[in-house]
Amino acid sequence: EGSFDLVVYDLDGNVAASRTINIDYATVMTGESGSNSIEAQISKSNDDNSNNSANDDIDDFFEHGFNFSHSEDGSLRLELSIDAISQSEGYSFSIKDNLPDEKFSSGTNFAGALGMSRLFDGDSADNIRLSSDLATRPTLLSASATAVDGDNSLALAMMQHQFESFDVHVGDKETFNTTAYGMFDIVATSVGTAANAAITNNETISTQFNAIELEFFSTSKVSVDEEMTNLIKYQASYSAAAKIITTVDQMMQTLLGIKQ
Secondary structure: OEEEEEEEEOOOOOEEEEEEEEEOOOOEOOOOOOOOEHHHHHHOOOOOOOOOOOOOOHHHHOOOOEEEEEOOOOOEEEEEOOOHHHHHOOOEEEEEEEOOOHHHOOOOOHHHHHOOOOOEEOOOOOOOEEOHHHHHOHHHOOOOOOOOOOOOHHHHHHHHHHHOOEEEEOOOOOEEEEOHHHHHHHHHHHHHHHHHHHHHHHHHHHHHHHHHHHHHHHHHOOOHHHHHHHHHHHHHHHHHHHHHHHHHHHHHHHHHHHHO
């Protein structure tokens, strides 16, 4: 949803006519006059230049509206082009998305929906390739908004993006309003902070684990030297006790013999 401007330029790059086309959830591509369609808005008779002339408005340059043609792969393609007479007189046109507020910050992408002046062909990453039009006619790739040689307004607008601010969402953190460079700084800082926190947490847990493991081994494992020492000690004690019992037994036997 949103709007875009359909602009026609003359041979010298001056704006010959301009019309704003509105798109909402119910808008369709083609349809009869009076319907909520792109085609009806383009073909509607309006005095775009407010000069009471009926020959220099958008509908005069796009008398045939949309055209249907077949692409190289045989599929049906919807095209928008000005009439042949206007083309022969040097007229050209462009589409410019309007970004009036945050609601339509992404634009309508109408030109993209029609595939106009697209850079790539293909329908997936498996078969993406350079547009066949650009591959055969690289001069079609232009940095200008008009057909005038030396017009670099489009290139300058693209360069300006690096200084414009956008709303950036990093994970579940707050929204940052920053430039494209600032976005990379925020993402790098967020990743670095998360990595350092993970490293510190891992070191803490490892230290706790090592301490617990050491305590466990100190109570569960057997010391051979200590146990052998205890065995010798207990064996000596047993031998001494046995001798005492033998001595006492002999004394009792002697006493009983004297009594008899």
